[in-house]
Amino acid sequence: MDPVKIILDGKEVVTTKGTTVIKAAADAGVAIPHYCYHPKLSIAGNCRMCLIEIEKMPKLQIACNTQVAEGMSVLTESPKVLAVRKAVLEFLLINHPVDCPICDQAGECQLQNYYMEHNREASRFELGKVHDRKKTIFGPNVIFDGERCIKCTRCVRFCQEITKTDELAVIDRGDHSTIALFDDAVLDNPLAANVVDICPVGALTDRDFRFKVRVWYLDKTPSICPGCSTGCNISVEAYQNKIARFKPRVNEAVNSHWICDEGRYCFHDLAGGERLTMPMIRQEGGLVPTTWELALQAVCTGLGAAQPLAAILSGRNTNEEAFLFAKLIRKIAPDAALEVFYQERELSETQKILMSPDRSPNFRGAREMGVGSNGVGFNALMQKLTAGSYSTAFVVGEDLIGPIGDSEKIHDALEKLSFLVVQDTRMTATAKLAHVVLPAVHFGEKEGTYTNRNGRVQKLNAAVIAPGEALPDSKIFLRLLQTAGEKLAYSTPREIFAALAQEVSAYKGLGYDSLGDQGAELASAGDGAT
Amino acid sequence: MEKLLLRNIGVPGSHTLATYQSRGGYASWRRVVESMKPEQLIEEVKASGLRGRGGAGFPTGMKWSFVPKDNPKPKYLVCNADESEPGTFKDRLLIEQDPHAIIEGTLIAAFAIQSHTAFIYIRGEMVFGTEQLERAAEEAYRAGLIGKNIFGSGYDLELIVHRGAGAYICGEETALLSSLEGGRGWPKVKPPFPATHGLFGCPTVVNNVETLAALAWIIERGAAAYAAMGTEKSKGTKLFSVSGHITKPGVYEVEMGYPFKKFLEEDCGGVANGKKLKGVIPGGGSMPVLKPEEIEKVNLDYESVAAAGSLLGSGGVIVMDESTCMVRAAANIARFYAHESCGQCSPCREGCHWMEKIFQRIEHGEGQKSDLDLILNISGNIMGNTICPFGDAAAMPAAAFIRKYRDEFEAHIADQRCTVRG
Numbered sequence: 015m016d017p018v019k020i021i022l023d024g025k026e027v028v029t030t031k032g033t034t035v036i037k038a039a040a041d042a043g044v045a046i047p048h049y050c051y052h053p054k055l056s057i058a059g060n061c062r063m064c065l066i067e068i069e070k071m072p073k074l075q076i077a078c079n080t081q082v083a084e085g086m087s088v089l090t091e092s093p094k095v096l097a098v099r100k101a102v103l104e105f106l107l108i109n110h111p112v113d114c115p116i117c118d119q120a121g122e123c124q125l126q127n128y129y130m131e132h133n134r135e136a137s138r139f140e141l142g143k144v145h146d147r148k149k150t151i152f153g154p155n156v157i158f159d160g161e162r163c164i165k166c167t168r169c170v171r172f173c174q175e176i177t178k179t180d181e182l183a184v185i186d187r188g189d190h191s192t193i194a195l196f197d198d199a200v201l202d203n204p205l206a207a208n209v210v211d212i213c214p215v216g217a218l219t220d221r222d223f224r225f226k227v228r229v230w231y232l233d234k235t236p237s238i239c240p241g242c243s244t245g246c247n248i249s250v251e252a253y254q255n256k257i258a259r260f261k262p263r264v265n266e267a268v269n270s271h272w273i274c275d276e277g278r279y280c281f282h283d284l285a286g287g288e289r290l291t292m293p294m295i296r297q298e299g300g301l302v303p304t305t306w307e308l309a310l311q312a313v314c315t316g317l318g319a320a321q322p323l324a325a326i327l328s329g330r331n332t333n334e335e336a337f338l339f340a341k342l343i344r345k346i347a348p349d350a351a352l353e354v355f356y357q358e359r360e361l362s363e364t365q366k367i368l369m370s371p372d373r374s375p376n377f378r379g380a381r382e383m384g385v386g387s388n389g390v391g392f393n394a395l396m397q398k399l400t401a402g403s404y405s406t407a408f409v410v411g412e413d414l415i416g417p418i419g420d421s422e423k424i425h426d427a428l429e430k431l432s433f434l435v436v437q438d439t440r441m442t443a444t445a446k447l448a449h450v451v452l453p454a455v456h457f458g459e460k461e462g463t464y465t466n467r468n469g470r471v472q473k474l475n476a477a478v479i480a481p482g483e484a485l486p487d488s489k490i491f492l493r494l495l496q497t498a499g500e501k502l503a504y505s506t507p508r509e510i511f512a513a514l515a516q517e518v519s520a521y522k523g524l525g526y527d528s529l530g531d532q533g534a535e536l537a538s539a540g541d542g543a544t
Numbered sequence: 545m546e547k548l549l550l551r552n553i554g555v556p557g558s559h560t561l562a563t564y565q566s567r568g569g570y571a572s573w574r575r576v577v578e579s580m581k582p583e584q585l586i587e588e589v590k591a592s593g594l595r596g597r598g599g600a601g602f603p604t605g606m607k608w609s610f611v612p613k614d615n616p617k618p619k620y621l622v623c624n625a626d627e628s629e630p631g632t633f634k635d636r637l638l639i640e641q642d643p644h645a646i647i648e649g650t651l652i653a654a655f656a657i658q659s660h661t662a663f664i665y666i667r668g669e670m671v672f673g674t675e676q677l678e679r680a681a682e683e684a685y686r687a688g689l690i691g692k693n694i695f696g697s698g699y700d701l702e703l704i705v706h707r708g709a710g711a712y713i714c715g716e717e718t719a720l721l722s723s724l725e726g727g728r729g730w731p732k733v734k735p736p737f738p739a740t741h742g743l744f745g746c747p748t749v750v751n752n753v754e755t756l757a758a759l760a761w762i763i764e765r766g767a768a769a770y771a772a773m774g775t776e777k778s779k780g781t782k783l784f785s786v787s788g789h790i791t792k793p794g795v796y797e798v799e800m801g802y803p804f805k806k807f808l809e810e811d812c813g814g815v816a817n818g819k820k821l822k823g824v825i826p827g828g829g830s831m832p833v834l835k836p837e838e839i840e841k842v843n844l845d846y847e848s849v850a851a852a853g854s855l856l857g858s859g860g861v862i863v864m865d866e867s868t869c870m871v872r873a874a875a876n877i878a879r880f881y882a883h884e885s886c887g888q889c890s891p892c893r894e895g896c897h898w899m900e901k902i903f904q905r906i907e908h909g910e911g912q913k914s915d916l917d918l919i920l921n922i923s924g925n926i927m928g929n930t931i932c933p934f935g936d937a938a939a940m941p942a943a944a945f946i947r948k949y950r951d952e953f954e955a956h957i958a959d960q961r962c963t964v965r966g
Binding site for chain 1: 929
């Protein structure tokens with residue numbers, strides 16, 4: 015890459031040949047306002063918001079489509095540039111309803127932001143505005159308001175270039191131009207809701223999220239999508255201790271700017287429903303609340319009393335939890351069958367852009383922590399369990415009745431166990447059959463690390479607080495290990511990670527804090543475990 | 545003056561191959577294929593000084609020379625027959641009465657860039673013109689002038705006549721290419737330019753009908769003969785479509801540099817019905833209007849018209865006499881551009897309609913004093929800030945009408961009615 019020197023607002027900036035001015039400026043910390051430009055989409059050049067002045071050029075140029083040249087002097091704040099920004103904003107707003115108080119985009123709207131930054135003047139337009147379609151449903155997750163649209167065509171280009179599904183098109187002409195579904199298409203591709211994220215204004219909004227909460231009330235926590243083992247980087251955004259939405263977080267090594275719709279909305283399933291808030295123990299007449307001490311004692315006694323044991327960990331458990339779980343099972347039942355939940359489905363070509371066939375975000379990490387190292391494979395374990403080969407079981411974070419195999423047979427097999435421990439967030443069908451139920455927390459209530467299918471270790475952070483007496487799985491495993499007589503020198507996820515980085519060779523050299531918000535690759539990254 | 549471009553107009557059967565050939569037609573094409581190298585042809589046209597007649601006046605030979613020779617992709621030559629500029633009807637005359645001259649020019653230009661597929665993109669409304677061109681192309685195919693192994697030279701060239709859907713914007717060369725590709729008629733952002741990334745992403749040259757129609761003559765008589773006509777920088781002859789309040793409206797061919805006033809008064813017979821001239825648009829609806837005193841010393845060439853503050857453009861001369869309401873004329877032009885804006889980029893999409901709405905308000909007696917400066921400001925905000933020249937085409941006439949006839953606009957606003965037509 016040949017270096018190219020440009021003068022940006024009087025300061026020398028070194029960039030590379032072929033870079034556009036908008037990118038070179040962004041890299042140098044100068045944000046040139048724009049609407050239609052998106053780093054992952056083709057150049058449309060239609061909004062004209064990024065017009066900048068280049069010395070010796072008579073006309074202003076769009077920064078998104080101008081390549082740097084040696085010695086080029088770029089002015090991003092000259093009087094001409096400031097004047098054209100003001101003008102473009104005025105043009106974009108003359109037919110806009112300016113209905114911010116009822117618009118879901120308010121607070122994260124680039125029309126609002128740039129207007130405050132670059133215009134701030136009363137409108138000179140006093141003639142009838144052009145009207146367009148309101149609340150037009152584009153697909154199951156996306157709704158369109160034509161009057162708020164600035165025709166930047168990011169959504170159209172996304173469907174042409176990223177998903178290649180072509181659901182959207184521009185129709186009509188002049189100031190009646192608008193975005194519409196092409197033919198009889200429905201915007202229901204597996205990545206469809208990304209158009210809401212890239213829409214710079216309030217034209218495309220999220221049917222699931224809209225009208226739930228004003229965005230400025232959201233608490234945003236960087237984390238990892240628990241939907242599958244791709245490990246898309248997300249921002250978990252919560253209001254009043256409840257997850258309100260997922261937004262993608264840029265990570266070029268993983269998901270670029272996108273997340274899939276399935277992942278985007280998976281929190282409803284994973285974090286919703288009535289929660290377990292106290293440990294429970296089976297007595298005559300059913301499960302009754304108990305104390306943690308009694309429950310943990312009962313688990314140790316019950317699992318130690320009868321063998322063989324089947325131990326199943328959820329694919330959503332963190333590396334730290336998997337590390338402790340493996341230790342715990344080795345301690346109390348060295349011959350136990352120990353597996354991490356795994357289930358695959360067929361994916362379409364569009365799904366494959368981001369999605370993995372599993373629903374176990376930390377499958378690879380759990381295996382590397384030793385869950386499954388002496389096992390027979392999850393499917394074989396389930397077959398043996400269904401056949402009645404085990405007398406006890408410890409099931410963490412998964413409902414075995416329903417998603418896999420013959421649920422009636424699994425139900426019967428679980429019912430026949432002499433001792434069943436279920437550690438989960440909700441009273442699942444499996445939990446209802448348990449002898450002891452331990453209340454745990456979900457992905458959004460704990461911190462730790464996931465290792466995605468390509469061997470990238472990434473950090474999960476707590477976005478909301480767990481209810482009642484529910485505890486993170488790592489805490490439960492630690493207390494069980496203590497109850498079983500093990501003395502451990504670590505307790506927080508950070509300390510556990512340090513310990514596993516010592517013990518698990520693939521993780522040597524990794525530091526919990528140095529993972530940052532983009533994660534780090536294992537030395538063995540790439541050879542994906544399946 | 546000898547007619548170059550109109551030489552076959554009015555000749556009975558001028559649209560047929562037989563008549564065209566009997567008058568020397570396709571001799572240049574034969575000469576090009578049999579004895580000229582593409583580089584030689586490009587040099588010849590460069591030497592003639594021929595400039596693009598679509599409006600921009602870019603040197604034709606130079607445009608051809610931008611096509612990369614080492615690019616392995618197919619190359620395309622496109623004849624722009626999407627004549628839609630208000631007040632312009634010169635190409636239509638050639639299309640309907642001398643289609644073979646256009647085809648011959650298209651073939652010569654295609655040879656210059658070594659294209660094996662050429663297109664004629666014709667405006668949707670020109671149904672008869674399309675039929676004429678298609679018939680002529682078929683005749684030329686049957687005569688072996690187009691197709692495989694032309695004149696036994698081994699050179700193959702296909703010609704496709706494609707009828708557009710009638711959008712003004714498709715006369716802009718990159719919008720024309722988008723339309724020809726089957727997409728929305730949207731101009732493309734430049735760079736890249738058509739010479740390297742044109743039709744279907746391949747090297748492409750788009751030339752206007754009138755430009756191409758001059759080629760056979762240039763080959764026949766030589767570049768020097770062509771360059772001997774006109775001015776230092778504007779060579780040869782040019783067609784002018786004259787309309788409006790003029791005694792003899794029609795299509796005229798004059799040598800570049802011909803005095804504008806003499807042209808109107810003598811060639812065209814002066815303003816109709818003995819009335820006085822109020823204004824004249826020299827180059828089609830998108831060019832600034834000129835007042836009578838501004839054309840006194842203007843000659844019909846690119847430089848002279850530009851020096852007077854307008855542009856030669858397409859040569860669409862619109863004459864307006866003293867009875868013309870300039871508010872209504874401006875509103876009419878503004879309505880055209882508002883209707884034809886493709887809607888792709890913000891300043892044009894929003895600005896053209898905004899200007900039109902204000903012009904209409906003034907025209908209907910509801911104008912405000914501040915409206916004139918507002919239009920000037922809007923047109924300034926559009927000018928130079930859009931993807932394609934359409935924005936300028938809408939902004940320039942709007943500003944010119946107000947600047948030059950401000951009194952009339954102010955009177956129209958003050959009296960809340962037209963003061964010219966009563």
